[in-house]
Amino acid sequence: MGGQPAGPVSLAEHEIEPWEKRIEAILRCLQLRAAPVVTVDELRRGIEQLPPGIYDKLTYYERWIASITNILVEKGVLSRAEIDRRIAALKAARARETA
Amino acid sequence: MSWGAGIASRFRPGEKVRVAARFPAQGHIRTPFYIRGKTGVVERICGQFHNPEELAFGKPGEPAKVLYRVRFDQAHVWPDYRGNPADKVDVEIFEHWLEPAKS
Amino acid sequence: MTHDPHDHEGHDHPHDDDHGHDPHAPIKAKEPDGPYQFLAEAVRELLIEKGYFTADQHRAFIEKIDSRSPALGAKIVAKAWTDPKFKQRLLDDGKKACAELGVDVVVANLVVIENTPAVHNVVVCTLCSCYPVFVLGRPPDWYKSAAYRSRVVRDPRAVLQEFGTEIAPGREVRVHDSTADMRYLVLPMRPWGTEGWSAAQLEQIVTRDTMVGVAECRVRS
Numbered sequence: 001m002g003g004q005p006a007g008p009v010s011l012a013e014h015e016i017e018p019w020e021k022r023i024e025a026i027l028r029c030l031q032l033r034a035a036p037v038v039t040v041d042e043l044r045r046g047i048e049q050l051p052p053g054i055y056d057k058l059t060y061y062e063r064w065i066a067s068i069t070n071i072l073v074e075k076g077v078l079s080r081a082e083i084d085r086r087i088a089a090l091k092a093a094r095a096r097e098t099a
Numbered sequence: 100m101s102w103g104a105g106i107a108s109r110f111r112p113g114e115k116v117r118v119a120a121r122f123p124a125q126g127h128i129r130t131p132f133y134i135r136g137k138t139g140v141v142e143r144i145c146g147q148f149h150n151p152e153e154l155a156f157g158k159p160g161e162p163a164k165v166l167y168r169v170r171f172d173q174a175h176v177w178p179d180y181r182g183n184p185a186d187k188v189d190v191e192i193f194e195h196w197l198e199p200a201k202s
Numbered sequence: 203m204t205h206d207p208h209d210h211e212g213h214d215h216p217h218d219d220d221h222g223h224d225p226h227a228p229i230k231a232k233e234p235d236g237p238y239q240f241l242a243e244a245v246r247e248l249l250i251e252k253g254y255f256t257a258d259q260h261r262a263f264i265e266k267i268d269s270r271s272p273a274l275g276a277k278i279v280a281k282a283w284t285d286p287k288f289k290q291r292l293l294d295d296g297k298k299a300c301a302e303l304g305v306d307v308v309v310a311n312l313v314v315i316e317n318t319p320a321v322h323n324v325v326v327c328t329l330c331s332c333y334p335v336f337v338l339g340r341p342p343d344w345y346k347s348a349a350y351r352s353r354v355v356r357d358p359r360a361v362l363q364e365f366g367t368e369i370a371p372g373r374e375v376r377v378h379d380s381t382a383d384m385r386y387l388v389l390p391m392r393p394w395g396t397e398g399w400s401a402a403q404l405e406q407i408v409t410r411d412t413m414v415g416v417a418e419c420r421v422r423s
Binding site (some may be wrong): 041042075 | 132134155156
């Protein structure tokens with residue numbers, strides 16, 4: 001990306017949110033083992049492989065979790081089906097809470 | 100710490116080197132586009148590390164490769180550089196991306 | 203997947219438009235809200251259930267993230283300013299010198315680069331967002347932005363001006379692109395008027411921005 005044309009640097013900052021910290025903590029936990037489940041290099045490669053349209057729409061940590069998920073599925077650690085089932089369950093639980 | 104002590108490296112601090120002008124279509128490359136084909140001077144040897152190009156795909160990236168910090172003149176890197184002609188950019192580059200520079 | 207922008211109230215400062223999410227929306231709830239937040243929660247739960255790590259381990263990392271801030275870097279800089287031998291050890295081997303102060307540099311090494319009247323240093327990671335989190339905490343949004351990563355390597359003086367920092371034309375500006383296993387910490391110059399200051403006073407004027415290199419330390423009234 002170095003040297004590409006770009007606009008002014010926005011100095012605005014946001015404080016890291018709890019869900020963002022949880023994503024970072026997931027990555028660090030996956031590196032606890034002697035043979036890490038997802039390395040920083042794989043994370044970066046996974047981010048680079050995100051389709052250009054998706055990359056631009058996601059925020060920094062959203063890109064992280066997209067990459068981490070893709071790599072976990074690639075390695076057979078998790079399946080898309082079980083992830084989708086769990087998301088559905090979490091959404092249903094949330095809907096009940098706020099009903 | 101003597102950076103690079105005990106490491107069998109192809110290049111030495113102070114030596115002129117050129118970054119390979121390779122543009123692989125695929126893969127995870129940690130040599131920035133803007134520096135490929137440019138000539139600089141080795142500022143220090145950082146050590147030996149596993150190749151990130153392979154680590155990115157779950158491979159061991161062995162044997163470890165020598166990593167250098169190479170210093171470039173900004174006026175050489177950017178044809179339209181605005182600033183002091185003495186301005187520099189230092190970049191970490193792996194040995195397999197470096198060639199001896201023709202002086 | 204599209205992501206709905208949050209409502210926001212009266213923010214009139216510019217923010218970079220490289221994503222559809224307003225990072226300055228008031229935090230409505232601590233719980234996940236959008237598709238990626240649900241994804242993160244699902245992945246976390248599944249990994250714990252499958253035994254990849256425990257909830258306690260996950261929580262411990264959040265505490266670790268919370269514990270790191272630029273105060274660590276400021277402590278290191280203030281000591282370098284007052285202890286010339288420590289400063290030399292820091293410049294020779296950042297990792298080892300930080301260990302003296304109980305700071306664990308988890309990466310291969312920390313390259314400490316000294317600002318001088320002749321040279322001003324500034325750090326970037328053009329390829330992603332590598333940053334010395336173990337001494338500075340999490341990087342600010344601007345450091346991770348496309349605008350900073352694209353432009354500071356090519357036109358550092360203009361970018362520094364956007365931070366309100368002017369580097370004299372006769373000084374060298376040296377940009378450090380953090381592309382591999384090293385991490386970088388700028389050792390800013392100690393400003394005049396700080397003679398006899400305590401470590402605590404000195405640490406106050408060493409801000410995160412001065413250790414990334416987009417600002418210089420100032421004596422504040």
